[in-house]
Amino acid sequence: MNGRDKMAQALFDAVGMIDEEYIKEAADYKKNKKRKRLLRTVSLIAASLVVVTAIFIPLLIGLGSVFDRGGNASGSKMSVKTLKSGEKLAYDAAALIWQREGQTDYSYVDLSEAKAEKMIEYATKTPVAAKTETEIRVWIKLGSGEYVSPQLKQSVGNTGLDLFDFSPELELSDTIADIINNSESGNPK
Amino acid sequence: MKDSEIVDLYWKRDENAIRESDVKYGKMLRSVSNNFVSTEQDAEECVNDTYFKAWNQMPTDRPDKLGAYLTKIVRAVSVDRYRAETADRRGGPAIASEELSDMIPSDFSIDDHIDSQLLKETLNAFLSGLPKFSRIVFVKRYFYCESIMQICADTELTSSQVKTSLFRTREKLYEILKKEGLI
Numbered sequence: 001m002n003g004r005d006k007m008a009q010a011l012f013d014a015v016g017m018i019d020e021e022y023i024k025e026a027a028d029y030k031k032n033k034k035r036k037r038l039l040r041t042v043s044l045i046a047a048s049l050v051v052v053t054a055i056f057i058p059l060l061i062g063l064g065s066v067f068d069r070g071g072n073a074s075g076s077k078m079s080v081k082t083l084k085s086g087e088k089l090a091y092d093a094a095a096l097i098w099q100r101e102g103q104t105d106y107s108y109v110d111l112s113e114a115k116a117e118k119m120i121e122y123a124t125k126t127p128v129a130a131k132t133e134t135e136i137r138v139w140i141k142l143g144s145g146e147y148v149s150p151q152l153k154q155s156v157g158n159t160g161l162d163l164f165d166f167s168p169e170l171e172l173s174d175t176i177a178d179i180i181n182n183s184e185s186g187n188p189k
Numbered sequence: 190m191k192d193s194e195i196v197d198l199y200w201k202r203d204e205n206a207i208r209e210s211d212v213k214y215g216k217m218l219r220s221v222s223n224n225f226v227s228t229e230q231d232a233e234e235c236v237n238d239t240y241f242k243a244w245n246q247m248p249t250d251r252p253d254k255l256g257a258y259l260t261k262i263v264r265a266v267s268v269d270r271y272r273a274e275t276a277d278r279r280g281g282p283a284i285a286s287e288e289l290s291d292m293i294p295s296d297f298s299i300d301d302h303i304d305s306q307l308l309k310e311t312l313n314a315f316l317s318g319l320p321k322f323s324r325i326v327f328v329k330r331y332f333y334c335e336s337i338m339q340i341c342a343d344t345e346l347t348s349s350q351v352k353t354s355l356f357r358t359r360e361k362l363y364e365i366l367k368k369e370g371l372i
Contacts, residue, residue: 004293004294005290006303007303008286008287008290011290011293012286012331013265013305014305014309015289015312015331015332016264016265017305017309017312018313018316018332019313019316020252020253020257022316022324022328023254023260024256024257025321025324025325025328026324026328027256027257027333029344030343085347101322102344102345102346104346104350
């Protein structure tokens with residue numbers, strides 16, 4: 001057995017000695033998923049019940065509606081569009097992009113450049129209560145082609161949509177969560 | 190029965206400890222062992238060996254998470270059996286192990302001694318710093334030796350997403366091992 005094989009074997013054996021909390025965590029994951037699904041359904045129902053109120057929240061905090069492009073007050077809704085995994089947005093417009101846990105596709109709505117920048121500014125200024133788990137990942141795409149996750153540092157690696165393994169995991173602000181819930185509720189697939 | 194009650198039975202040298210362990214965790218342990226060995230009978234024997242080892246270790250050990258504790262033992266027993274019986278055949282463990290070896294340079298050489306304690310500590314520190322979902326996928330693949338398809342079924346990810354996640358995690362692990370002078 002050469003050095004490489006020895007090391008590989010030692011590594012494989014060392015994986016067998018990892019902390020029991022990680023072993024339990026992985027074993028329990030499937031069970032938790034059912035609970036998470038239930039929670040997700042309940043939260044979506046709750047979100048749809050308050051959808052009318054929630055639409056006005058961005059207006060109250062000075063963001064304007066996410067659906068109104070270029071600062072006009074038309075209020076016309078943009079539909080939620082779908083992007084396949086690995087597929088990139090083919091134009092230079094700004095957008096809010098999200099992916100729920102377990103989904104392979106991404107959803108997005110168009111934003112005006114000013115709106116996107118305002119959202120980033122707001123998200124970074126507003127304190128966010130730490131959550132232990134997040135079931136959704138969000139990016140804001142600027143017209144420059146740069147991708148930003150609101151509560152994460154910008155990274156040169158954030159140049160496509162095939163994104164994994166952000167650390168720490170994304171923590172959504174309630175504002176962003178509301179925008180997503182509203183747009184999904186308003187545009188059921 | 191609660192884990193702590195079963196552990197008490199082990200400590201009291203009450204043979205019901207094994208029966209209760211099997212009632213609570215037997216099915217799960219057989220399932221884990223089946224990822225490593227090729228027959229149901231081998232898996233059954235590995236599980237029996239696991240209870241025997243737990244019986245011998247328990248007066249010293251007092252595990253908080255009995256299921257995870259037994260799983261660690263059954264994995265080690267099953268890996269040993271796999272290595273003894275299938276030295277020149279490929280299977281799930283060989284493929285998973287090969288994935289890990291792919292990140293080690295082909296001209297890598299080591300002394301006879303590998304600091305397994307340091308390796309274990311490095312791995313635990315590495316895992317604690319990983320995002321939860323990446324960690325779960327990594328542990329499912331390299332601890333439980335689950336196939337990509339099994340992981341896809343549990344996580345609802347596509348196989349390419351699982352492979353990408355594992356690839357990136359291995360890349361990060363390589364950097365950590367290199368930094369610690371283990372590779």
